[in-house]
Amino acid sequence: MSEEAAVNAPRKSLHGHWSSRMAFVLAVTGSAVGLGNVWKFPYVAGENGGGAFVLVYLICVFVVGLPIMMSEILIGRRGRRNPAATMALLGEEEGSTRRWGLVGVAGVFGGMLILSYYSVIAGWSLSYIGHSITGSFTDQDAAGISAIFGSIVGSWWTAAGWHTLFMALTVFVVAKGVEGGLERAVRFMVPGLLVLMFVLLGYSMTTGYFQQGLAFLFTPDFSALTPNAVLAAMGQAFFSLSVGMGAVMAYGAYLPEDTSITKASFAVVSADTFIALLAGLTIFPIVFANGLSPGSGPGLVFQTLPLAFGNMTGGVIFATVFFLLLSFAAWTSAISLMEAATAWLVESFRVSRVAAASVIGGIIWALGLGTVMSFNVLSEVTFLAGTLFDNLDFLTSNIMLPLGGLLITVFAGWIMCANSTSEELGGAGRLYRAWRFLARWVAPVAVILVFLNAIGVLSFT
Numbered sequence: 001m002s003e004e005a006a007v008n009a010p011r012k013s014l015h016g017h018w019s020s021r022m023a024f025v026l027a028v029t030g031s032a033v034g035l036g037n038v039w040k041f042p043y044v045a046g047e048n049g050g051g052a053f054v055l056v057y058l059i060c061v062f063v064v065g066l067p068i069m070m071s072e073i074l075i076g077r078r079g080r081r082n083p084a085a086t087m088a089l090l091g092e093e094e095g096s097t098r099r100w101g102l103v104g105v106a107g108v109f110g111g112m113l114i115l116s117y118y119s120v121i122a123g124w125s126l127s128y129i130g131h132s133i134t135g136s137f138t139d140q141d142a143a144g145i146s147a148i149f150g151s152i153v154g155s156w157w158t159a160a161g162w163h164t165l166f167m168a169l170t171v172f173v174v175a176k177g178v179e180g181g182l183e184r185a186v187r188f189m190v191p192g193l194l195v196l197m198f199v200l201l202g203y204s205m206t207t208g209y210f211q212q213g214l215a216f217l218f219t220p221d222f223s224a225l226t227p228n229a230v231l232a233a234m235g236q237a238f239f240s241l242s243v244g245m246g247a248v249m250a251y252g253a254y255l256p257e258d259t260s261i262t263k264a265s266f267a268v269v270s271a272d273t274f275i276a277l278l279a280g281l282t283i284f285p286i287v288f289a290n291g292l293s294p295g296s297g298p299g300l301v302f303q304t305l306p307l308a309f310g311n312m313t314g315g316v317i318f319a320t321v322f323f324l325l326l327s328f329a330a331w332t333s334a335i336s337l338m339e340a341a342t343a344w345l346v347e348s349f350r351v352s353r354v355a356a357a358s359v360i361g362g363i364i365w366a367l368g369l370g371t372v373m374s375f376n377v378l379s380e381v382t383f384l385a386g387t388l389f390d391n392l393d394f395l396t397s398n399i400m401l402p403l404g405g406l407l408i409t410v411f412a413g414w415i416m417c418a419n420s421t422s423e424e425l426g427g428a429g430r431l432y433r434a435w436r437f438l439a440r441w442v443a444p445v446a447v448i449l450v451f452l453n454a455i456g457v458l459s460f461t
């Protein structure tokens with residue numbers, strides 16, 4: 001089909017469509033809910049002092065993340081291609097330039113960089129399934145759990161092995177295409193994860209430190225709110241919602257015409273935020289009850305939750321199911337992290353999905369070895385933000401995602417005309433006007449202010 005014909009005919013995606021509105025909501029939820037909620041949110045909140053960080057995070061989720069998610073989905077559905085091609089096509093169609101496609105290309109690389117370390121952490125989760133089944137956590141104290149964690153993370157070939165397995169599982173699904181398996185996986189994963197989180201929350205309430213946990217998360221101490229903490233809170237909002245690199249845009253390309261983007265986005269954002277808060281509420285009482293430090297970094301969740309499992313009846317079963325579900329949650333996010341890159345390779349170079357997914361997966365796997373080693377042989381090698389892992393995480397979550405999100409929301413709010421966006425968002429009612437105000441003004445200005453503040457040009461915190 002020529003470009004012009006493609007513009008006029010109702011567009012179809014090359015990669016198939018979601019079978020229903022529910023399937024789309026599930027897929028985006030699967031992308032959003034993952035290690036970001038259970039692993040990253042608690043440790044980043046812990047490192048940045050709790051309450052005030054959480055407040056900024058919540059504000060960012062609703063006034064920046066939500067409108068950007070809606071922008072991504074509407075752009076994706078209108079263009080119906082991979083994010084790079086979609087933004088190039090719409091850029092031209094809306095009277096600007098095809099160069100907007102570069103935002104999509106940046107997202108392809110951003111997603112690959114994120115997945116390179118995401119897969120390593122997911123590997124830790126996989127290895128914890130084995131430790132759970134064999135009862136390694138039973139009756140352990142904090143030092144015992146730390147030793148188990150250290151035996152995985154501190155040995156580069158053990159960690160590399162689990163990373164390899166996780167990448168293989170991810171490539172396998174991505175190679176098969178969006179309709180295969182993903183919907184079904186998410187359908188039991190999210191409810192299952194919620195049930196287990198409540199079991200853990202129940203345990204946390206018995207530690208006697210629930211009040212402290214609650215206070216840590218919800219009593220803002222603004223003196224802990226450094227410019228970098230504000231940046232981290234914004235980065236966490238982008239990361240957790242999967243916005244800023246085109247993952248949601250790629251999924252939007254497979255969305256049926258009659259689905260309400262506003263409703264779907266609200267549902268995903270609420271579920272994602274709820275799960276993150278639940279994880280925080282569960283973890284901090286355990287941290288305080290065991291005299292651990294909230295700021296102990298990426299190992300936080302892996303060193304606290306096993307304590308809970310090891311001390312509760314039925315802990316072996318609960319732990320096994322929990323780490324299984326967490327690995328599933330990571331899996332559905334990882335798939336979305338590869339989707340933009342894979343679709344881009346397939347469409348740009350006319351290769352098969354299997355070939356595209358394998359090549360992309362191979363590159364990501366190799367990059368991931370850097371993160372594997374950041375926790376052992378290269379742990380002493382630090383620069384800028386810390387280890388190689390710290391730098392990758394900082395660069396992607398705190399810079400690339402917000403920058404990508406900024407360009408996406410500027411595109412949807414300023415480059416696309418109101419007719420196009422209101423058509424996608426179901427008419428020009430009150431909700432539409434609220435979205436447009438957030439997308440044109442609030443979200444871009446907020447991202448710019450947080451950036452300027454972090455580099456020291458402003459000092460509002």
Ligand code: PHE
Binds near residue numbers: 239
């Ligand atoms: N949102 C996912 C999580 O919270 C991670 C992710 C980030 C996925 C960016 C896709 C894009 O685990």
